[in-house]
Amino acid sequence: MPIPDFQSVMRPILSTVADGVPLALGELRExxxxxxxxxxxxxxxRLPSGKQTVMNNRVGWGRTYLNKAGLLSIPTKGMVQITERGREALSTGPARITVSWLKQFPEFAAFHTSSPADSPPLILQGDPTEQATPDEQLAAAHQALTQSLAGDLLAQVRAASPTFFEQLVVDLMIAMGYGGSRKEAGQATQQTNDDGIDGIIKEDKLGLDVIYLQAKRWTNTVHRPEIDKFIGALTRQRARKGVFITTSDFSDGARNAAMSLDIKVVLIDGPELARLMVENNLGCSVRQVYEVRQLDSDYFVEY
Incomplete structure (x- = not known):
């Protein structure tokens, strides 16, 4: 059975605590x-953030919405208990409790549309907000913005010169923790532009091992012969590790070739290149930061 959206768990939450006995949130989730x-x-x-499971998040928000509507109370930390209004909802309410239905309660309506006087409502109107929790909405918005940025980055990289692209590859490797200094990495790249290899970069700052690079600013798909050529060059250098980066894509044959030998070859296509650039703040910058805070219940414990 697919994971239910947070609206679909609200009536089951009420049913689970219908006996009026306070129940721990962890037990409720189970x-x-x-x-x-x-x-x-x-x-x-888990959610895209990785910090919480999807189901726990949806039950948690279901509990919050029911509490804001006065159908549930939170008698003590981590506990839930049905209210008289909650019992009425079970007996006379709909089979599926929704955000729209909860808006009949003034307390919930005020909570759902509340925002600072100089800001638009925090909860957007429309179907998405009634299917996803606020955490999921934030994650989806962040993912959409990131995907849009990645597309813009890839377009810029494809329009750049081959020389710029080779330098970008070096900058990316350094941003990910490889190559020692930028000067050393740049010199290594310039010294080895032959035999099917565009550059050599240190695997760590001490140079205990090296990684051989191949960079192709292409629009056409990279096929197996190019990977075979790169592997041959690695073999002649007695190298054990290589990274092949392109702005396009790899054919299935190319990907299979990279996995068929003892030499470790990592293939980075255009979308993965853009993702790594975003992840390592290369060619982009932080526009705005939103901090999401949560209640610190320990602060209110009286000894």
């Missing part, structure tokens, strides 16, 4: 996951 017959993989699937 019971809801069991009610939906989720597999272990579904239970362990």
């Amino acid at each position: 019971r809801i996951a069991s009610d939906f017959q989720l597999s272990e993989d579904e239970r362990s699937e």
Whole structure:
């Protein structure tokens, strides 16, 4: 069974605590996951941030929304308990509790549309906000912006000169922690522009091992003969590691060739190149930072 969206778990949350006995949030999550017959993989699937499972996040937001609507109370830290309004919702409410239905309660309506006086509403109107939790909305927005940026970066790289592209490859390797200094890496690249190899870069700052580079600013797909040529060059150099970077893509034959020998060859295509540039702040900069804070319950513990 697919993981339910956070609206689909709200009525089951109320049903789980219908007896009026306070229930720990952890136990609530387990019971809801069991009610939906989720597999272990579904239970362990995580948000893009990796900090929380999808199911725990959705149950958590379901609890928050029900609490803001007055259907649930939080009597003590980490506990939930149904309210009289929650019991009424179970007896007279819809089979599926939604954000739209919760808006009939003034407390929830105020929470759902609240924002600073000089800012637009934090919760956008429309279908996406009623299917995804705020954490998922943030993750989706971040992913969309990142994908757009990656596309713009790749277009810029493809329009650059071959010389600039070779330097970009060096800058990227250094940004990822390889190559020692930029000067050393640049010199190594210039000294080895032959025999199917565009450059050599240190694997670490001490130079305990080296990585051989091949950079192709192409628009056409890279096929197996190019990879075979690169592997041959590595073999003649008695090299053990190589990185082949292109602005285009690799054919299946090329990818198979890179995995068929003892020599470790990593293939980086255009989309992966753009992703690594974003991840390492190469050719881009941080425009704005949003800090998401959470309640520090320990602060309120009285000794």
